[in-house]
Amino acid sequence: MSRATPRKVGLIGWGAIGRVVGGALAAGQVPGAELVCVVDNRPLAGTAPAPQRTVEQAMETCDLIVEAAGQGVVREWGAAILASGTDLLIASTGALTDDTLTDKLLHTTPGRVYFTGGAVGGLDLLQAVRAMGPLDEVRLTTTKLPATLEQPWMDAELLRRMRSATGPVEVMAGTARDVPVKFPKSTNVAASVALAVGDPDAVRVSVVADPAAAHTSHVIEASGAHGAYRFEVRHLPAAANPATSQVVPYAVLRSLAALAGRTGQIL
Numbered sequence: 644m645s646r647a648t649p650r651k652v653g654l655i656g657w658g659a660i661g662r663v664v665g666g667a668l669a670a671g672q673v674p675g676a677e678l679v680c681v682v683d684n685r686p687l688a689g690t691a692p693a694p695q696r697t698v699e700q701a702m703e704t705c706d707l708i709v710e711a712a713g714q715g716v717v718r719e720w721g722a723a724i725l726a727s728g729t730d731l732l733i734a735s736t737g738a739l740t741d742d743t744l745t746d747k748l749l750h751t752t753p754g755r756v757y758f759t760g761g762a763v764g765g766l767d768l769l770q771a772v773r774a775m776g777p778l779d780e781v782r783l784t785t786t787k788l789p790a791t792l793e794q795p796w797m798d799a800e801l802l803r804r805m806r807s808a809t810g811p812v813e814v815m816a817g818t819a820r821d822v823p824v825k826f827p828k829s830t831n832v833a834a835s836v837a838l839a840v841g842d843p844d845a846v847r848v849s850v851v852a853d854p855a856a857a858h859t860s861h862v863i864e865a866s867g868a869h870g871a872y873r874f875e876v877r878h879l880p881a882a883a884n885p886a887t888s889q890v891v892p893y894a895v896l897r898s899l900a901a902l903a904g905r906t907g908q909i910l
């Protein structure tokens with residue numbers, strides 16, 4: 644059953660994700676949800692289908708805010724949004740590698756915090772498995788085009804290897820605690836896996852740059868007392884931002900449909 648009154652949605656981030664999400668909302672493609680305003684730190688000059696507002700204004704007029712801007716927005720505004728009574732759907736899950744912030748977001752009321760599955764699948768099942776007890780081993784291997792993984796902290800030698808690579812190059816091996824900090828705009832998926840299994844330190848992550856990676860791939864492998872799990876996805880990158888997979892805005896729209904109470908939704 645749908646909610647009696649539509650959810651009033653504010654969107655932070657008018658980029659590769661936000662434009663598709665905002666366009667679909669404005670076109671009425673998510674019954675029970677309407678786009679009220681858009682927040683971005685760049686002037687949008689009327690290019691969005693709803694007025695540009697500040698985060699403070701969005702909190703006053705919306706009952707659900709979608710973050711599709713970056714980890715910094717989650718850190719700066721997450722708790723304030725929830726404290727204002729506005730629900731928050733987060734795409735930049737990488738901010739949740741900070742336990743203090745995670746704790747705050749999970750315990751600040753009366754708003755409720757949600758995370759989109761984003762670019763990866765299987766998180767619902769891993770969360771169910773985790774309810775039976777901890778997993779022994781969880782691995783994520785993310786492979787992308789080298790240019791989408793370049794970071795200011797990389798030394799000249801690593802950049803040279805990435806730029807001249809003719810095959811896959813591992814650019815970082817670590818955990819879901821430290822990888823999303825090093826690649827803030829391109830490895831949120833690691834933090835999403837960690838949210839599903841309940842422990843960022845338990846997820847081993849390998850980030851691979853591959854000049855032949857026409858598709859971004861994420862392979863999740865997990866095992867424990869109750870079984871073994873493997874999820875592999877290959878996505879075309881979004882044209883507007885190749886660090887983001889094309890499917891991500893549609894994952895956000897699916898999350899929004901669930902929050903708007905769409906019947907028949909797979910949860």
Ligand SMILES: NC(=O)C1=CN([C@@H]2O[C@H](COP(=O)(O)OP(=O)(O)OC[C@H]3O[C@@H](n4cnc5c(N)ncnc54)[C@H](O)[C@@H]3O)[C@@H](O)[C@H]2O)C=CC1
Nearest residue numbers: 656657658659660683684711712734735761762831884887
């Ligand atoms: N959970 C997941 O699977 C995924 C999560 N993401 C997250 O979503 C974020 C957005 O992705 P895209 O749309 O591809 O990025 P994008 O770079 O295309 O767009 C980001 C937009 O947010 C705006 N923005 C940035 N900082 C802001 C701030 N402090 N206040 C207001 N606006 C701000 C920018 O001006 C830009 O318009 C990524 O940075 C990443 O953290 C992205 C892909 C997958």
Ligand SMILES: O=C([O-])CC(=O)C(=O)O
Nearest residue numbers: 762829830831832887888
């Ligand atoms: O996790 C991220 O930030 C982006 C990503 O890998 C994807 O969209 O496939």
